Amino acid sequence: xxxxxxxxxxxxxxxxxxxxxxxxxxxxxxxxxxxxxxxxxxxxxxxxxxxxxxxxxxxxxxxxxxxxxxxxxxxxxxxxxxxxxxxxxxxxxxxxxxxxxxxxxxxxxxxxxxxxxxxxxxxxxxxxxxxxxxxxxxxxxxxxxxxxxxxxxxxxxxxxxxxxxxxxxxxxxxxxxxxxxxxxxxxxxxxxxxxxxxxxxxxxxxxxxxxxxxxxxxxxxxxxxxxxxxxxxxxxxxxxxxxxxxxxxxxxxxxxxxxxxxxxxxxxxxxxxxxxxxxxxxxxxxxxxxxxxxxxxxxxxxxxxxxxxxxxxxxxxxxxxxxxxxxxxxxxxxxxxxxxxxxxxxxxxxxxxxxxxxxxxxxxxxxxxxxxxxxxxxxxxxx
Numbered sequence: 333x334x335x336x337x338x339x340x341x342x343x344x345x346x347x348x349x350x351x352x353x354x355x356x357x358x359x360x361x362x363x364x365x366x367x368x369x370x371x372x373x374x375x376x377x378x379x380x381x382x383x384x385x386x387x388x389x390x391x392x393x394x395x396x397x398x399x400x401x402x403x404x405x406x407x408x409x410x411x412x413x414x415x416x417x418x419x420x421x422x423x424x425x426x427x428x429x430x431x432x433x434x435x436x437x438x439x440x441x442x443x444x445x446x447x448x449x450x451x452x453x454x455x456x457x458x459x460x461x462x463x464x465x466x467x468x469x470x471x472x473x474x475x476x477x478x479x480x481x482x483x484x485x486x487x488x489x490x491x492x493x494x495x496x497x498x499x500x501x502x503x504x505x506x507x508x509x510x511x512x513x514x515x516x517x518x519x520x521x522x523x524x525x526x527x528x529x530x531x532x533x534x535x536x537x538x539x540x541x542x543x544x545x546x547x548x549x550x551x552x553x554x555x556x557x558x559x560x561x562x563x564x565x566x567x568x569x570x571x572x573x574x575x576x577x578x579x580x581x582x583x584x585x586x587x588x589x590x591x592x593x594x595x596x597x598x599x600x601x602x603x604x605x606x607x608x609x610x611x612x613x614x615x616x617x618x619x620x621x622x623x624x625x626x627x628x629x630x631x632x633x634x635x636x637x638x639x640x641x642x643x644x645x646x647x648x649x650x651x652x653x654x655x656x657x658x659x660x661x662x663x664x665x666x667x668x669x670x671x672x673x674x675x676x677x678x679x680x681x682x683x684x685x686x687x688x689x690x691x692x693x694x695x696x697x698x699x700x701x702x703x704x705x706x707x708x709x710x711x712x713x714x715x
Contacts, residue, residue, distance in 0.1 A: 333363050336368065349510070358383075368388060371388065372390070421444065428468040449479045451608070452485065472500075477685065479685075481507045485607045503681070524657075525554075525555045525595060526599070527600070531561060547648070603625050603627055622637060
């Protein structure tokens with residue numbers, strides 16, 4: 333079976349997720365994999381870039397994105413030419429992006445079945461770009477099936493009418509650990525180290541973290557790093573005022589994430605809402621304990637994680653969880669075999685896809701899109 337995996341983002345976890353997915357698929361007998369990433373993606377310019385058979389040029393900013401969007405119909409023949417060399421039986425969108433409808437159009441003309449991996453079913457305050465969820469929902473409506481990274485996301489997709497119908501089944505796919513290269517250094521003496529990493533946005537609960545840290549007893553010894561990019565806010569000012577806390581409001585390139593994880597003794601996710609977390613997946617791969625609020629899909633994602641401490645999304649509960657973590661001896665467990673976890677997750681995904689997608693299904697009445705997005709003849713799905 334020929335499988336195409338694509339993700340055309342430049343920054344963030346999307347390209348790495350796609351590369352891990354493609355690499356795990358390559359280990360399956362009888363499967364030929366084609367990976368398509370943006371040429372300018374961070375993982376492509378970092379040391380040891382992934383094997384990418386179909387690199388593409390996308391955009392570098394708003395102006396180039398609008399230009400690319402306007403010229404998308406003219407780009408379709410070139411994309412079709414590339415895809416015909418591969419003729420995939422199955423295409424997997426590893427994380428939706430703004431130009432994916434172009435790929436969906438080409439795949440429909442080829443009769444290739446499309447599965448979209450949905451990370452988020454709802455927009456978080458301050459996250460993403462205008463029309464992101466609208467474009468994602470359009471993409472989902474043109475998919476053969478949707479793979480949800482948590483039951484929480486799956487429930488939301490059903491309620492939105494995007495999944496669960498006979499022609500667009502919901503396919504479970506748990507978020508595997510995300511491994512980053514970590515420097516092998518001895519831990520320097522000092523207080524316990526807690527890392528809060530990721531986009532510094534309101535839904536991440538930075539105000540909850542500030543309130544929790546401020547309420548800790550004055551004799552508490554702890555070093556906290558809050559690292560990521562986002563708008564300046566009162567919550568960040570409150571965190572800077574807390575003893576032992578440093579705030580680094582900046583974009584963290586791929587090459588620095590491993591060093592951040594290596595510095596930490598544990599990670600904290602004080603989120604107000606979440607579908608699941610790529611940061612949690614990185615912490616699990618690194619063998620770091622996680623303190624997280626019991627919201628969205630985090631409970632599900634961390635239910636089997638060793639040393640995970642879950643709490644309610646309020647400062648008092650978060651402070652108690654930090655205290656519980658501090659009272660436990662610092663213990664860095666061995667790193668998870670992320671490659672094996674991905675292989676197992678991909679094996680389960682392929683079985684679920686083969687079970688969920690029938691050999692030949694006609695579109696639902698009223699769902700056949702006009703023009704370039706109309707379905708062509710479908711080849712039977714097979715493995």
